[in-house]
Amino acid sequence: MATLAPPVPDAGRSPSPAAPPPRRRHRGGSKAGKPGPVTYTLLTLVALVSIFPLYWTLVAGSHTNAEIAATPPPFLPNASLFDNFQAALEQAPIGKAILNSVLVAGSITVGTVLFCTLAGFAFAKLQFRGKGLLLGLVIGTMMVPTQLAVIPLFMMIAELQWVNQLQAVILPTLVSAFGVFFMRQYLISALPNELLEAGRVDGASTFRIFWSIVVPVARPAMAVLAMLTFLTAWNEFFWPLIALTTANPTVQVALAGLGSGYVPQRSVIMAGTLLGTLPVLIVFTILGKQIVGGIMQGAVKG
Amino acid sequence: MTIASGTVREAAIAAPPPAPAATSPARPRKRRQLTRNRWGYAYVAPFFLVFAAFSLYPFMYTAWVSLHETSLSNINGGTWVGLENYRDLLQSEFFWNATRNTFTIGILATVPQLCMALGLAHLLNYKLRGRTFFRTVMLMPYATSIAAATLVFSQLFGRDYGLINTMLEAVGLQAIDWEAGTVSSQVAIAVIVTWRWTGYNALIYLAAMQSIPGELYEAAEIDGASKWKQFLHVTIPSLRPTILFTIVVSTIGAVQLFGEPLLFAGNGTTSGGASGQYQTLGLLMYQQGWSNFHIGQAATTAWAMFMIILVIVGVNAVIGRLRNRADR
Numbered sequence: 012m013a014t015l016a017p018p019v020p021d022a023g024r025s026p027s028p029a030a031p032p033p034r035r036r037h038r039g040g041s042k043a044g045k046p047g048p049v050t051y052t053l054l055t056l057v058a059l060v061s062i063f064p065l066y067w068t069l070v071a072g073s074h075t076n077a078e079i080a081a082t083p084p085p086f087l088p089n090a091s092l093f094d095n096f097q098a099a100l101e102q103a104p105i106g107k108a109i110l111n112s113v114l115v116a117g118s119i120t121v122g123t124v125l126f127c128t129l130a131g132f133a134f135a136k137l138q139f140r141g142k143g144l145l146l147g148l149v150i151g152t153m154m155v156p157t158q159l160a161v162i163p164l165f166m167m168i169a170e171l172q173w174v175n176q177l178q179a180v181i182l183p184t185l186v187s188a189f190g191v192f193f194m195r196q197y198l199i200s201a202l203p204n205e206l207l208e209a210g211r212v213d214g215a216s217t218f219r220i221f222w223s224i225v226v227p228v229a230r231p232a233m234a235v236l237a238m239l240t241f242l243t244a245w246n247e248f249f250w251p252l253i254a255l256t257t258a259n260p261t262v263q264v265a266l267a268g269l270g271s272g273y274v275p276q277r278s279v280i281m282a283g284t285l286l287g288t289l290p291v292l293i294v295f296t297i298l299g300k301q302i303v304g305g306i307m308q309g310a311v312k313g
Numbered sequence: 314m315t316i317a318s319g320t321v322r323e324a325a326i327a328a329p330p331p332a333p334a335a336t337s338p339a340r341p342r343k344r345r346q347l348t349r350n351r352w353g354y355a356y357v358a359p360f361f362l363v364f365a366a367f368s369l370y371p372f373m374y375t376a377w378v379s380l381h382e383t384s385l386s387n388i389n390g391g392t393w394v395g396l397e398n399y400r401d402l403l404q405s406e407f408f409w410n411a412t413r414n415t416f417t418i419g420i421l422a423t424v425p426q427l428c429m430a431l432g433l434a435h436l437l438n439y440k441l442r443g444r445t446f447f448r449t450v451m452l453m454p455y456a457t458s459i460a461a462a463t464l465v466f467s468q469l470f471g472r473d474y475g476l477i478n479t480m481l482e483a484v485g486l487q488a489i490d491w492e493a494g495t496v497s498s499q500v501a502i503a504v505i506v507t508w509r510w511t512g513y514n515a516l517i518y519l520a521a522m523q524s525i526p527g528e529l530y531e532a533a534e535i536d537g538a539s540k541w542k543q544f545l546h547v548t549i550p551s552l553r554p555t556i557l558f559t560i561v562v563s564t565i566g567a568v569q570l571f572g573e574p575l576l577f578a579g580n581g582t583t584s585g586g587a588s589g590q591y592q593t594l595g596l597l598m599y600q601q602g603w604s605n606f607h608i609g610q611a612a613t614t615a616w617a618m619f620m621i622i623l624v625i626v627g628v629n630a631v632i633g634r635l636r637n638r639a640d641r
Contacts, residue, residue: 046439054436058450061512064465065453067476071468080474083483122363130360139353145361152368154622156569158598158615162378162608163371183367186360217352246458248572249595253603266460267572267581277468280579288461295456299449306452306513307520 065292072282079278092282099269099283103257108265109290115181115261116244122185123240124233131194132225136207149188157249165253179254180261184244190236193309197232198225235305238298245291262287379612391609398613408614410589411597414499418593419567421503427559430511434518435544451512459572462509467579470501492578495590502573502591514559521555522548557633564625568618571595594618
């Protein structure tokens with residue numbers, strides 16, 4: 012896992028022994044070459060493939076079953092969308108599921124960002140015995156599959172009578188190893204030691220230093236972590252499927268139940284899928300640019 | 314040690330650079346060091362409390378469970394059976410079937426995915442019009458949940474009215490019963506994984522590409538290297554650590570594959586098809602524990618998955634180190 016660092020280009024291997032001084036500067040390593048029509052065609056194709064399944068959810072969800080089975084199949088949305096929404100809401104409690112998912116993903120996001128910023132700061136800037144070992148432990152567990160935790164977790168929530176209760180899916184996911192590592196990497200370079208020393212010299216308590224110095228500096232990274240955490244928590248599948256039932260589901264559990272038990276009605280399933288995916292897609296449309304930036308920033312920093 | 318005026322932030326700007334620690338008097342320094350020491354633990358404590366209760370403890374407990382014959386309805390008892398669960402697992406054809414499927418689906422899902430992501434990143438690295446649009450659109454599959462993506466794709470891959478078969482027939486080919494065949498069902502599941510993750514990995518590669526200094530490309534250009542040669546001899550070597558990282562992450566994900574095979578038939582069956590043709594290890598573990606209620610077996614399968622991940626990560630680390638040494 013030591014391969015997270017940004018690639019260090021090896022200047023010694025550059026094939027030119029006596030290169031003249033560069034005539035023009037490249038910004039950010041972007042290649043000078045202007046993209047040709049082939050590039051745009053390929054990218055448009057990839058964009059279409061990325062979007063089509065989502066678009067087709069809308070098409071299939073807005074037709075009756077008979078209409079989607081027609082040859083040639085329809086390619087434009089139709090009028091039955093709301094009828095299908097209604098049918099889907101009767102088959103699975105998607106409204107409740109969306110509310111539950113907002114609660115679950117929201118709590119997980121708040122907890123993860125707070126705890127991971129605290130721990131990330133300590134790992135980045137404070138000295139304490141056993142620090143290296145603890146950090147190694149955190150990073151090591153990123154490799155451990157979820158499957159390894161679910162059996163004892165299930166026993167635990169069964170004992171506590173938490174099956175089908177939201178805290179059963181919130182608490183175990185309240186922290187993330189990735190989050191700690193992410194915040195640590197950010198704060199190591201973004202938070203100058205002088206700033207902390209100054210705060211200390213100034214007599215500020217460690218708690219005060221955290222709120223007045225660390226949090227303002229960490230804010231951009233916290234925002235990125237919040238977006239990624241919310242997305243991951245919203246889409247979490249395996250553990251909620253075990254801990255919850257369709258009586259009190261998150262969106263993903265409700266979706267999993269949508270196709271089972273009934274005579275599968277394709278258009279209704281698609282309408283339900285659309286309903287459950289719409290909130291994320293709306294958030295994504297608004298924050299897409301920031302999420303893209305966050306992932307790219309995480310790739311270099313992380 | 315008492316400059317008591319101004320807010321912390323003002324002080325941060327006004328304060329002179331801190332004196333090297335060695336010059337300050339020994340006593341106070343030591344005391345401050347100690348305070349800092351304790352605060353470090355305070356900061357990591359909330360994280361580690363949750364982490365220990367819901368991650369570390371369960372991992373250990375799973376190991377303990379895997380040495381017992383026990384069921385979900387009998388969570389505290391269970392008889393000690395030693396390594397018997399492991400012996401049974403190694404003799405179980407279901408385990409080997411699931412292992413095989415996990416590997417083949419894993420390869421089908423990761424290799425084309427990462428190659429396409431690399432090519433895509435290369436395209437995105439041009440000075441594009443509508444750059445943000447392309448990047449955002451390509452990340453939309455990543456924002457779509459496994460459940461939603463699988464439900465949509467299982468309809469697209471449907472036997473009778475699936476759009477993909479309709480298109481195959483339209484160009485004069487035979488319709489395929491995607492779900493029933495071994496190869497076809499595994500390819501279909503790999504397509505779902507690839508669809509969801511290619512854009513994400515492309516962005517990771519793109520970020521790494523943008524930190525390659527332009528001078529390297531200029532030097533290559535002056536040497537008369539074609540665009541393709543530049544890609545092969547400048548881009549790829551510079552990206553090697555990132556590529557290795559994405560391989561490790563994708564592999565860890567592939568070993569745990571669960572939601573896609575569970576929902577591929579649309580109804581959440583844990584058998585992975587009529588003859589288990591796309592049952593993965595994740596699915597088998599779920600079936601053992603939550604359909605058959607043999608949690609000892611399920612715990613054993615979970616540990617086997619972890620072992621597989623460890624081996625793969627280890628092999629990757631060794632390869633990475635060897636290649637690094639070969640370069641020096």
